[in-house]
Amino acid sequence: MLQATPLTDGWIVRHPEGATAALPASVPGCVHTDLLAAGVIPDPFLGRNETEVAWVGRRDWTYETDLDAASAHEQTDLVFEGLDTVAEISLDGQLLGRVRNMHRSYRFDVTGLSGRLSVRFASAYAEAEAVRGKLGERPAAYAEPYQYIRKMACSFGWDWGPTLVTAGIWRPVRLEHWSTARIARVRPLVTVEQGTGHVELAVDVERTRVEAPLTVEAVVGGVRARAEIDGTDGVVRIEVPDARLWWPRGYGEQPLYDVELTLLHGGDALDVWRRRIGFRTVELDRRADADGTGFTFVVNGLRLFARGVNWIPDDVFPSRVTRERYRERLRQAADAGVDLVRIWGGGIYESEDFYDACDELGLLVWQDFPFACAAYPEEQPLRGEVEAEARENVVRLMPHPSLVLWNGNNENLWGFRDWGWEPRLAGDSWGEGYYLGLLPRVVAELDPTRPYTAGSPWSGSWEWHPNDPAHGTHHSWEVWNRDDYAEYRANVPRFVAEFGWQAPPAYATLRRALPGEELAADSPGMLHHQKAEDGNGKLRRGLERHFADFEGDFDRWHYLTQVNQARAVAAGIEHWRSQWPVCAGTVVWQLNDCWPVTSWAAIDGDGREKPLYHELRRLYADRLLTLQVRERGLELAVVNQAAEAWAGAVRLRRMSVEGVVVGEVNVGFGAQGRAVARVDVPKELEPAGPKEFLVADTGALRAVHFPAPDREVPYPRPEFDVALAPGGIVVTARTLVRDLLLQADRLHPDARADRGLVTLLPGEEVTIGVRGWETPDAEAARSALYCMEPSR
Known part of the structure; x- marks a missing residue:
């Protein structure tokens, strides 16, 4: 029987020119984590340390250990599940091979050999720049040369990630003895x-x-x-x-x-x-219809509205992501009502632990091939590497029933058409041959049980614009970049594969990441941990459209940016879910972060849930009430994604901000299973100006509509009582309290609340569960509660 011996012990890492002494190394791991463990570099996640360790990615590094391949078996192989990225492997001075792809595994015959095993990694920069020099410049969204090397692109930095260019034996290595x-x-x-x-x-x-x-x-x-x-x-x-x-x-x-x-x-x-x-069928319905070209997942014959999130590597050092961490993060996704996770193309093919968890949790997986936001050369040495990695990973991941879609790339077809690439390329290869030729052939040959799409976004044909909302998948970024989130309601894409809104991480995450800094929206550390182009400017303009009195008060700014993120995503999802079956899915950008940063994530880099996370639980529940502004007036959409029909009555109340009921009516509704029912709101119940709002209630579900931005609403000064309860607190409102939020991590870094934003009418109460709070105290809880206040 084949015998496998893990090679985890006795490794050292050193800089070949001797600038750094030999240090103990962890395998699997990477040079950054080894240097960090040895105290050679500071934690690059803290303050502005990222810039102090940039030299690491520019160096060559060598990993070594003693190896004895002696065995009674006929053959012994040295197996690397992952090498990051360009390396030369030798044993006792004898060259075993050279590799240049992080996304592949490698096997070398070492039968009867022994001696010093050496894995010498060249700088990824040096390799990428050499390939660029050979093949010529190709345009990209970022200046770093990530498209010239088969490596996790976002290790070169992204608009949410640090530039920490890794090297190392990032996945397990072992000896296999067999006969x-x-x-x-x-x-x-x-x-x-x-x-x-x-x-x-x-x-x-x-x-x-x-x-x-x-x-x-x-x-x-x-x-x-x-x-x-x-x-x-x-x-x-x-x-x-x-x-x-x-x-x-x-x-x-x-x-x-x-x-x-x-x-x-x-x-x-x-x-x-x-x-x-697992036994299941999966299809992708891309038929043309009166509204354009669809993009609807069909599992076991059932058409689904996909409730999705985009996934990025959970750590910029992916070797640190354990089986338990995968499970925790994906459990968070499932608990938020998510049923689809898109693995974004600037990252990696994840480990078996990721897909195992998705199989068990029932999370559909959309797998991008690793191409993102750049023109990728199609010549050698890259073309052979692309085919080899695709063939290996398609077969590796095929057993998982959770995997339902192969996607050729992220935004490259769109980039070619819209980002000025076509004239710059002047006929040079840029990846189209991969997305429309090589990759679909590989999938059709090896995995004909799953659909393939050439890219995201992709309209399905060059006959239409790649990001045409009426055809295929759509990325909605104009709203975040230029408009108010109300513009999400301007169209009905067939499938929204990316959209999102930024907010900073939780307060305790910022305190840990920026030790000793006086926090401000534009303090040095906050700016360093904001990687998006004009990110703070977009945050500010987003706030200005809705709020007053947020500048100069960090706590207020922090709270309002969290509110705005949750409201923005809610505006999109509520509108698009109400348009089922024309729109067949939303995939929020993004679920998670790879370090502490202001970003679009629902869960920050320390694993803390933002208010957006809790809002997703409401938005992605099987049943949702939403009030939508239509041309003919206000409409109540009753969204029912459960199998059973849903019928009942909704209590509609037109109210003043002082809490007076101006008008009230009960309206009946009936929504079939997997369907949306629409009810016109009586004209006499539509709010008149900023002093009024509309509330819709049925059972435990509520929808609230304010016709004016908060800066125009004459909110009363919020009054509420706070009392301790077993496992949390009870808040009782004496006035209208809009978007109440307990920031539990301000009570203790380990404290977590079980809900996010909640609006209370006068006399209503809410129980907020809190775990990880060592010394419960009602006054302390009050100090960590935030809500809308009257403008000054």
Whole structure:
């Protein structure tokens, strides 16, 4: 039987020219984390330390350990699951090979060898600049040369991320000892038809003895099958009767089946391959209709409105992201009502731990190939690397039922058309051959069970603009960059794959990241941890459209930016969900952060939930009430994504800001399962000017409509009582209290509230659960409560 020996101990890292003494190294890991552990560099996440460690990415680095490959087996392989990025591997001075792709694994025959194993990493900058010099300049959204190297693009910095260009053995490394033959690759095709699950396992083997007769035996769901290996490959097929369907979160259960495939020589087991699979069908409905060209996920025959978030690497040093951290972050997503996670193209193909968690949680995965915001050369040495990494990762990720879409790139087709690339390229290659040629061919050959789309955004054809909202996927960034968030309601895209609004991280995150700094919107550390072009200017202009009296008071500014982020995303999602089935999904930019930064994330770089996170729980719930301004007047949209029909009555109240009910009526509604019902608000209940607002209630659901921006609303001075309750506090309003927020991390860095923004009418109360609060105190809680106040 194949034996695997992890190589985790005894590693050192050093700069080849001797400028840095040999230091202990962690494998998996990277040079930054090793230097940080040794105290050689400061934490690049704190203050402005990022700039002090920029030299690390410009150096070459060597990892070394002693290796003894002696074994009674016929062959021993040295296996690297991931090397970041350009490296030369040698053993006792003998060159084993050279590599240049972070997104691939590598295997070297070291049978009978021993000595000093050396992995020498060249600076990613040096490699990228050399390829640029050979192939010529290509335009990109950022000045760093990330498109010339097959490496996580955002390690070169992004509009939410630091520039920390890594190197190292970032995924596990091991020795594999084996005899006769081993399993080189298993490509599982999993389908289901009329209740029967079909599993086809295409097996490739590597041999040491050509003449040895080989058999593969597979077991799935208690069903066993065998097949002979003809030369170096074979296929074993299994039918599983009464297969239980795997469903996305909220639509059913997520049954997973263990698959075990054993390679046999006679009665001897030589190698074993184990995975988990799920039976489900997935289609992408891209048919033309009266509204344009659709983009609707269909799972097990059911059409879905996708409630999505974009995922970036959870740490700029991805080797630090553990199985537990993946699970925590993805559990946060599921708890917010998310059912789709898009892995963005400037990052990586994530580890098995990510997809395992999505399989178990019922989170659909949209996987970008790693291309983002740049023109990518299609010549060698890049083209061969792109094909090799695509082939490896398509097969690696195929077992996961959560994976439902392969996407060619992020924003490159749009960039070619709109960002001035076409004239600059003057006929040079830029990636179109990957997105419309190579990658769809690879997916069609290896994984025909899943759809492929050429890019995001992509209209489906050059006949239309790549970002045409009426066709395919759409990225809505004009609103954040130039307009008020009310403009989200100006159109109805078929599928919104990116949109978002910025806000700073939680207060405790800022305090940790900027120690000793007097916080202000434009303080040095705050500006350094704001990577977006004119980011603070856009934040300010967004606030000016709605609020007064926010400058010069950091706490007020911090609260209002959080409110604005939540309201902006709510404006988009409420409008687009109310337009189902024309609009078939929203994917918020973004779920998470890779360090403490002002960004579009719902969960900040320290894992703390912003108010946006809690707002997503409301927006992505199966049932949603929303008040929408239409040409004919106010409309109540009753959004029902549950399978069961929803009928009842909504209490509509036209109220003054002093809390007086000006008018009231109950209106009935009925929404079929997976449908939207629309009810016109009676004209006499529409608010008249900034002193009035409309409230719609049914059960525990509420929608509120204020017709004027907050700066024009004559809010009363908020009055409320605060009392301790088991596990939290109770707030009782004596006046209108709009957008009340408990910033629990101001009570204790570990404290978390179980809800975000809430609007209370006079006499109403809310219980806010708080965990991680060591010494509960009502007055302390009051000091951490924020809400809308009258303009001064």
